Amino acid sequence: MSTSARRPGRPQRGTRTIDREMIGEATVRVLSTLGAGELSMSKIAAELGVRSQSLYHHVSTLSDAVNAARSVLCAAVDLRVFETDDWHESVVRFADTYYLAFSPLRQASSVFFLHRITDPTTLRVYESFLARAERAGLTGAPALQLLLDVEHSVFSLIFEQTSWSTLFSSEAIEQGDFPRLEASLPQRDLGSDAIRARVRKVALSLVRGV
Template identity: 30%
Template structure:
């Protein structure tokens, strides 16, 4: 047993990291709206106020979650090789992250923070492009466009496939008010139905990348 272990055999000591992990897990399975310091504490076998010894407040906790999300993206997106491949893999890993964390992913755009991991990730792809002779301005513009597209489509997938909380089947019927006429419900069925969103994404992304080349 190391010297840092407290009371061997009891619960592991709290850590900022452990708290953030637990928060992300909780959001994934119960939805962002269900997360509270009390419940999160309970999840970790601890009272709510104990969390504040490791996290300045709930906002800070969510900052940590965003950081975590970005670092997952950073890990997954490869940069070596053609910068176009890099951009593409960046888009894919963003998309996969959103699908992996439907409840939490919204925080990435709504929480107004750019953690170091995100910036490192962006910087890597940008330099890959500029090293290949792309102007810095274009490198940024294209990356921004692709990022927006990737996030936009992924959020769309997620919004309709599960009502942002919980993880029920979620039929289209739950998306429309009971009084909308049936022909409009049919529109919703098709527009929001899972008509192969992956193919959809590939199509759009390919479209943009080809546009860049031309």
């Protein structure tokens, strides 16, 4: 029997103790580095240094792993924004904290539109928004629609921020007769501060419209 000690470092594949939160965090990392199209149970397992079978003790499907990732991101949404007395300001601050939670995922955030929401953390965020809306006199379908509109605007701006540079062919614009388009593109400010300002502006417009 060998008495040599195993070298320190990353746990041997299949020996690491994991839980659902760790799977969610690993799923976020895979999405961030490889994108939604490359997400798989085997990639998540490799990120954790375990066998794929080990994941199924905690998540039953890839959709379940996506929900675990959504839970990790939604845990960063600051629900204290709903303690603000001004209803409009609450919605604006909610949009801002939601953007900060999901923007690191960039275009990969589109994966959340492909899987039904099951995780309690996300549902609690939605419930908190609706409870605050109720205190402001907005209930039922209109309140839910406002929530979805704010959420979709946030994801839309995240997508725009990360895809704008590849949306147009600079060569085609330069070779063609498109002077206004050519002059306008460099003027767009897609920095995080500029996008956050737009997130807040759109959210304010939405809440004022109901």
